[in-house]
Amino acid sequence: MHGEYKVHGGKLVVCDLEVRDGKLADVQIAGDFFLEPAEALTDICNSLNGLPAAASVETIVAALNAGIRADAALIGFSVEAIAIAVRRALGVAKTWRDYEWEILDGQPFAPTMHMALEEVLAAEVGAGRRAPTLRFWEWERPAIIIGSFQSLKNEVDMEACREYGVEVVRRVTGGGAMFVEPGSIITYSLYAPAELVADMSFADSYAFLDQWVLKALNEVGIAAFYKPLNDIASPEGKIGGAAQKRFSNGTVLHHVTMAYDMDAAKMTKVLRIGREKLSDKGTASAAKRVDPLKTQTGLPREAILKSMTDTFIGLNGGRKSALTEAEIAAAEQLAAGKFSSDEWLNHIP
Incomplete structure (x- = not known):
């Protein structure tokens, strides 16, 4: 499943994932954003793997905030942007x-x-x-x-x-x-x-x-x-x-x-x-x-x-x-x- 979200005035966030037994699996987040340290990308994907496929934006955002290391800098995107890309990949969030x-x-x-x-x-x-x-x-x-x-x-x-x-x-x-x-x-x-x-x-x-x-x-x-x-x-x-x-x-x-x-x-x-x-x-x-x-x-x-x-x-x-x-x-x-x-x-x- 594939979803994309372009942050207004910011960067593109792309999500690819699978759903197994009603949960997110093999989540990959990519895009033209900046992220420091680079290892924080692993934090992001690990925070998403295992979440219920029916998770709300609030649930996804909470999981990301809890799972991403405190010193991480998300530049040109946000945890909310990641959540939107995830829900678009799941077909939950609508586009124009x-x-x-x-x-x-x-x-x-x-x-x-x-x-x-x-x-x-x-x-x-x-x-x-x-x-x-x-x-x-x-x-x-x-x-x-x-x-x-x-x-x-x-x-x-x-x-x-x-x-x-x-x-x-x-x-x-x-x-x-x-x-x-x-x-x-x-x-x-x-x-x-x-x-x-x-x-x-x-x-x-x-x-x-x-x-x-x-x-x-x-x-x-x-x-x-x-x-x-x-x-x-x-x-x-x-x-x-x-x-x-x-x-x-x-x-x-x-x-x-x-x-x-x-x-x-x-x-x-x-x-x-x-x-x-x-x-x-x-x-x-x-x-x-x-x-x-x-x-x-x-x-x-x-x-x-x-x-x-x-x-x-x-x-x-x-x-x-x-x-x-x-x-x-x-x-x-x-x-x-x-x-x-x-x-x-x-x-x-």
Whole structure:
């Protein structure tokens, strides 16, 4: 049995093993990592041999921590990475290619509709009525989207929003406020089975679910990298941020917003937090703080979206899909109810 795991920003861990009488046997760990002293590799394999084939990640990690000599240095990988490679060899841990992904192209919707679609599509994937899905968003009109746990009055200047015609909505995920306008932003969502990230910490799953988009940005000339906990950045500055929610139905919602051509002056007028953070730097610094993809690539927004789609399909597979009538109807009902209600928007005043 063979399994591989590439540590984000690190090295490849490869596991080959057999299962005899329900236990791991002849375990071999290899890869392009660094390990000192070299004899610690024997510790690793000995710690794994004899473990139950049904061992959890926690059990595997505990065995490795107990069995590896105290002075060992694991460079570019970790005991958690070894556990993931082991479980992949056993066929327990899923990879992207274990699913048939569907891709929804951007369709302009009102802000409340986008918020509703997040819940509806996560529910559909969890119920097995929809395959795991990548959805690109298009915005029908300007909006501020605040995180589930943010204070409305602390984050948003409602008077300025009314002046500029900016709608304010609250999403189901945590994180910070976003200012969006049609054509100025690239937003995407992943609706994935939780088992795809079952062997990862919450923090590690952020990096894992965004690996493909870093490659896509590299393809268009951006030296993009992941900055914990939830930022996508480049040497020129921040590009965007991610947020995530794990639903009880076994679905992970992971969505990312990246700036393409941000109106920084307007952003600082409608967002209080932006005003406070940049009060001593001015609008020019605001433009630098969330560095638009347009200035780094010189490409039309559509070209970047195409690179993202092509990269995702090349790495993970996927086919184009469309929202069903039932999904749209369910989202419209939720958008008109929960996500348009003052109760939801103001649940943290």
